[in-house]
Amino acid sequence: MGVSNTDSDKTQEEEQQDLPKVVLLRPPPAFSLIGEESFASNKFQFLKTYDSQLPLDQFLSTHSHSIKAILSSAGAPVNADILQLLPEVGLVVTTSAGLNHVDIPECRRRGIKIANAGHVYSDDVADLAVGLLIDVLRKVSASDRYVRQGLWADKGNYPHGSKLGGKRTGIVGLGNIGYEVAKRLEAFGCVVSYNSRKKKPYVSYPFYHNVCELAANCDALIICCGLSDETRHMINKPVLSALGKEGFIVNIGRGDIIDEKEMVSCLMRGEIAGAGLDVFENEPNVRKEFFAMDNVVLSPHRAVFTPESLKDLSQLVVGNLEAFLSNKPLLSEYVDNE
Numbered sequence: 001m002g003v004s005n006t007d008s009d010k011t012q013e014e015e016q017q018d019l020p021k022v023v024l025l026r027p028p029p030a031f032s033l034i035g036e037e038s039f040a041s042n043k044f045q046f047l048k049t050y051d052s053q054l055p056l057d058q059f060l061s062t063h064s065h066s067i068k069a070i071l072s073s074a075g076a077p078v079n080a081d082i083l084q085l086l087p088e089v090g091l092v093v094t095t096s097a098g099l100n101h102v103d104i105p106e107c108r109r110r111g112i113k114i115a116n117a118g119h120v121y122s123d124d125v126a127d128l129a130v131g132l133l134i135d136v137l138r139k140v141s142a143s144d145r146y147v148r149q150g151l152w153a154d155k156g157n158y159p160h161g162s163k164l165g166g167k168r169t170g171i172v173g174l175g176n177i178g179y180e181v182a183k184r185l186e187a188f189g190c191v192v193s194y195n196s197r198k199k200k201p202y203v204s205y206p207f208y209h210n211v212c213e214l215a216a217n218c219d220a221l222i223i224c225c226g227l228s229d230e231t232r233h234m235i236n237k238p239v240l241s242a243l244g245k246e247g248f249i250v251n252i253g254r255g256d257i258i259d260e261k262e263m264v265s266c267l268m269r270g271e272i273a274g275a276g277l278d279v280f281e282n283e284p285n286v287r288k289e290f291f292a293m294d295n296v297v298l299s300p301h302r303a304v305f306t307p308e309s310l311k312d313l314s315q316l317v318v319g320n321l322e323a324f325l326s327n328k329p330l331l332s333e334y335v336d337n338e
């Protein structure tokens, strides 16, 4: 007896084939950290370009009419070349807070919405920013190395660090993350001021329109802004000189916001006091000069990766994709000039 293939008889595989497709250009780091299954949904199906033997443009052209959204991550560019191959795409979701890998003007031109990691990482990144500042001020990692190398008994105490409380700290970029850093530093007794694209009406911290002036009035700068044409190398020689030889810098934004070559020279010449860095210009290749500097604390772009936040991230990503596919408001839509 023949079997009729009605909708209700569809195999699970056939049903999956009918689902709207979300394309992945690269596996997001979160997949290996908390498992790809955390991002699964019965409302869409992932299409992985990296599982195919086809060249990227051929793969995208082949599936162009079923791909409705892109799931991207930091470092996997979503550029005009890719978008033009995918005329049905209406949403780019990224697992990162930063959006410097997404061609935002091109998305706008094509009416494509963008959703990022929203607030899910803000606490973790702020914690790490303050951790790096405490580490570089109090020489936590450097004195750990000193003890492990057996130098305490031979040479005596490691040089003292500097107190966090009372420090004048300048937040560069008072978005979600910058605001969380500010709250934490206030709780530690620091004096907080900031630079941002615009003065924020909801805070009373002093605002500096000019980042050089902020640096001149601070003991530490904490870089919390996103990377854009405007902020690339915003922390340059004049800003570092304004910060001065007693000044510290922490970067949890993007490496390219600081002119790293200038920062290295300033550190080598003692023109700034130290740095705590989670991000670098040429990741994962870090300038070797840093390795010999005891006044620099290095971290491998890990500020966001706690399992707790990644779990929240997976819910946000799935929520954004499902909302988009059912014409509902996105959970963390990126709006220009926030």
Ligand SMILES: O=CC(=O)O
Pocket: 074, 095, 096, 097, 098, 099, 117, 121, 304
């Ligand atoms: O750097 C990490 C992010 O932007 O989420």
